[in-house]
Amino acid sequence: MIQVQGIKKSFGSLEVLKGIDLDIEQGKVVSIVGPSGAGKTTLLQIMGTLDKPDCGSVIIDGVDVMKLSDAKRSVFRNKHMGFVFQFHQLLPEFTALENVMMPALIGGTSKREARKRAEELLAFMGLSDRASHKPNELSGGEKQRVAVARALVNKPDVVFADEPSGSLDTHNKEELHRLFFDLRDQMGQTFVIVTHDEQLADLADQKICMRDGLIVTS
Numbered sequence: 001m002i003q004v005q006g007i008k009k010s011f012g013s014l015e016v017l018k019g020i021d022l023d024i025e026q027g028k029v030v031s032i033v034g035p036s037g038a039g040k041t042t043l044l045q046i047m048g049t050l051d052k053p054d055c056g057s058v059i060i061d062g063v064d065v066m067k068l069s070d071a072k073r074s075v076f077r078n079k080h081m082g083f084v085f086q087f088h089q090l091l092p093e094f095t096a097l098e099n100v101m102m103p104a105l106i107g108g109t110s111k112r113e114a115r116k117r118a119e120e121l122l123a124f125m126g127l128s129d130r131a132s133h134k135p136n137e138l139s140g141g142e143k144q145r146v147a148v149a150r151a152l153v154n155k156p157d158v159v160f161a162d163e164p165s166g167s168l169d170t171h172n173k174e175e176l177h178r179l180f181f182d183l184r185d186q187m188g189q190t191f192v193i194v195t196h197d198e199q200l201a202d203l204a205d206q207k208i209c210m211r212d213g214l215i216v217t218s
Contacts, residue, residue, distance in 0.1 A: 001024055001025055001026040001060065001061060001157065001158070001190060002022070002023070002024040002047060002058070002059070002060050002158065002192075003022075003023055003057075003058075003059040004020055004021060004022040004023075004024075004043075004046075004047060004056070004057075004058055004059075005021055005056055005057045005058075005059070006019055006020075006021065006055060006056035006057070007019070007020040007021075007043070007046060007053045007055075007056035007057075007058070008020075008053060008054050008055050008056055009039075009042055009046065009051070009053050009054050010054055015213060016039045016042045016213055017039045017042055017043060017046075017053070017213045018212070018213040018214050019056075019214070020039075020043060020056070020214070020215060021215075022208065022215065024158075024190070024192060024206070025190075025205075025206075026157070026188070026190050027184060027188040027189070027190055028184070028190055028191075028204075028205040028206055029180055029181060029184050029190075029191045029193065029203070029204045029205050029206075030190075030191065030192045030193065030204055030205065030206040030207075030208065031193050031194075031195055031200060031201040031203075031204035031206070031207050031208065032044065032192065032193065032194045032195070032208045032210060033194075033195060033196070033198070033201045033207065033208070033209055033210070034209055034210035034211050034216075035211065037212075038210040038211050038212065038213070039210055039212075039213045039214075040194045040210055041162055041194055043210070044160050044162055044192065044194050046058060047160065047192065048077070048081055048083060048160040049065050049066075049073050049076070049077050049081070050077075052066065053066065060076075060080060060157065060158070061080070061157060063076065078103060078106060078107045078154060079107060079154060079156070080156055080157045080158070081156050081157070081158055081159070081160060082103075082150070082151030082152055082153075082154065082156040082158070082159040082160070083151055083159070083160050083161070083162075084144070084147050084148055084151050084159060084160075084161040084162070084164045085147070085161075085162050085163075085164070086162060086163040086164065086166040086167055088135070088143040088144055088146065088147040089147065090135040090143060090146060090147060090150075091135075092134060092135050092136060093134070094134065095131065095132050095133060095134055096122065096127060096130055096131050096132070096133055096134075096135070096138065096142075096146045097115070097118050097119065097122065097131040097132065099135070099146055099150055100118035100121060100122060100146060100149045100150045100153050101114040101115060101117075101118045101153065102150065102153075103150060103151075103153050103154050104117060104118070104153045104154055107154055109154075114153070117153055118131075118149065118153055119131065121149035121152055121153060122146070122149055124149075125145040125146070125148065125149050125179070126145075127142060127145055127146065127149070130142055130146075139172070140167060140168055140169070140172055141168060141169075141171070141172030141175060141176065144164060144165070144167075144168060144172070144176055145175075145176070145179065147164075148164075148176075148179060148183075152183070152187075152189070157190060158190040158191070158192060159189060159190065159191050159192070160192050160193075161180075161191060161192070161193040161194070161195075162193075162194045163194060163195060163196065164176060164193065164195070165177060165195070165197055165200065166195075166196065166197075173197070177197075177199070177200045177203065180193070180200075181203070184205075
């Protein structure tokens with residue numbers, strides 16, 4: 001599903017990625033681990049088309065996304081990818097339902113269809129009774145589940161997550177991790193997750209260990 005070939009990336013004189021080759025299968029939970037500075041987040045951002053490599057290719061479902069124009073890459077990202085970050089990044093002025101609907105509306109889905117899909121996802125997350133609440137009225141765990149629903153609203157091929165449970169307490173962290181695997185089992189969802197959480201990393205279908213800009217085991 002995702003083929004990463006010969007990815008290199010430098011920031012000035014600092015070589016962050018030194019030649020990454022990687023294959024990710026559909027319907028798998030994949031964890032990326034390693035010490036700070038290993039290049040994990042940079043690799044995730046490049047796979048998610050949020051950054052460009054100095055050289056190499058990222059092929060998703062047969063499309064070399066680095067060869068797309070900026071505009072076409074943005075459309076591809078909205079349609080085929082979802083994102084979950086350490087801090088939910090929900091828009092504070094909108095309700096949970098409206099936040100989940102947002103990527104669908106941006107992608108051109110009708111308001112009626114976007115609302116239906118968002119309501120279904122919030123129900124799956126056990127958050128139907130929180131749909132009309134704004135982020136400041138939600139717990140940390142609820143905010144992250146809303147963020148996951150938002151990432152899923154366009155039925156993406158892959159969800160990229162960067163330390164998604166890093167700001168959560170133990171209970172909410174375990175609930176979020178369980179949710180990822182439920183989504184894999186019930187929806188066939190693919191997840192690529194950068195994490196420092198060894199429990200989550202070890203549960204993943206594929207564990208990729210990075211050090212000094214290279215993959216050392218996968």
